Amino acid sequence: MKLPIKCPSCENKLLVKTLLCDSCETQVDGKYNLPELASLPLESQKFIIDFVKNSGSLKNMAKEMNLSYPSVRNRLDEVIKQLSNS
Amino acid sequence: MKLKYLINPFEKIAGIKALLFGLFAIILASIIGFKTNTHFDGVLSVHSGRETPYIIYFLEPLISWLYASTIFSIVGFIFSKSKIRLIDIFGTQAFAFIPLLPASFIGAFSVLTDIPEKLSGLEHYEITQNMFTFSELFTLIFIAFFVMFFVVWSAIWMFHGFKLSTNLHNKYLIPFYILTIVSGFLVPNYLLSFINF
Structure with a gap:
């Protein structure tokens, strides 16, 4: 299920209010920021995970994704831009 | 092959x-051009012309490609925020020449030499419609559209190659692309004029 990161009403960033232990059902209430990565679109999160798994090699990623090197590099630049805007 | 790769193959290559x-x-185009007397003496320029040694047929598209790639590289290294590679710019621009290959056969049509021969030495008021046969005019129009189709296709690939390999913002991309294409009609010709064979 997709994690909602923006308020459907005013479009501002959402915060985490409650955390739940799945095993004993203990609830922790507070006001936590979402991790920076969680605030990225799912596609970008997947890209970052693939990037780390490929030891940061864009060449390997290009081969794996069947795309050209500059296509993958441009996607990385897009993710960097999203991170600096988040 | 998906249609989008016919418009922009550089996502893949x-x-x-x-x-x-x-x-x-x-x-390949220079060899066919040599046989059919077709020249590529400028960026996106194709025409039939004078007979020259083979090396000219080879140098013309080579210099045009080097010219466009060099300008795109300079613009990319100055304005792009990405870590761009020369091999991508030169590679995509060379690949963008591929749609022009069929145009290298146009010199084989005798109409391109027959009509200028008929017109040479005539004043404009001496030219009448009866001077040309229907098949000559039809072939001429066909060649014009045939060449235009492949030139436009190549131009689209050049643009996408420039865009992808430099990751530039449109405010730099479009003016420098137009400037390179327009100057590319003249500068490679000027550079070639220094080579005498």
């Missing part, structure tokens, strides 16, 4: 692979 395919196309 760039770098050394694109460069090798592109250089092969340039060499």
Whole structure:
């Protein structure tokens, strides 16, 4: 299920209010920021995970994704831009 | 093959692979051009013309490709925030020559030499419609559209190659692309004029 990161009403960033232990059902209430990565679109999160798994090699990623090197590099630049805007 | 790759193949191919395919196309076009008397003496320029040694047929598209790639590289290194690679710019621009390959056969149509011969030495008021046969006019129009189609296709690939390999913002991309294409009609010709064979 997709994690909602923006308020459907005013479009501002959402915060985490409650955390739940799945095993004993203990609830922790507070006001936590979402991790920076969680605030990225799912596609970008997947890209970052693939990037780390490929030891940061864009060449390997290009081969794996069947795309050209500059296509993958441009996607990385897009993710960097999203991170600096988040 | 998906239609979008006919418009922009560079999502899939760039770098050394694109460069090798592109250089092969340039060499092939120069050989066909030599046989059919077709010149590529400028960026996106195709026409039938004077007979020259083979080396000119080869140098014309080569210099045009080097010219466009060099300008795109300079613009990319100055304005792009990405870590761009020369091999991608030169590779994609060489690959963008491929759609022009079919145009290298146009010189084989005798109408391109027959009509200028008929017109040479005539004043404009001496030219009448009866001077040309229907098949000559039809062939001429067909060639014009045939060449235009492949030139436009190549121009689209050049643009996408420039865009992808430099990751530039449109405010730099479009003016420098137009400037390179327009100057590319003249500068390679000027550079070639220094080579005497």
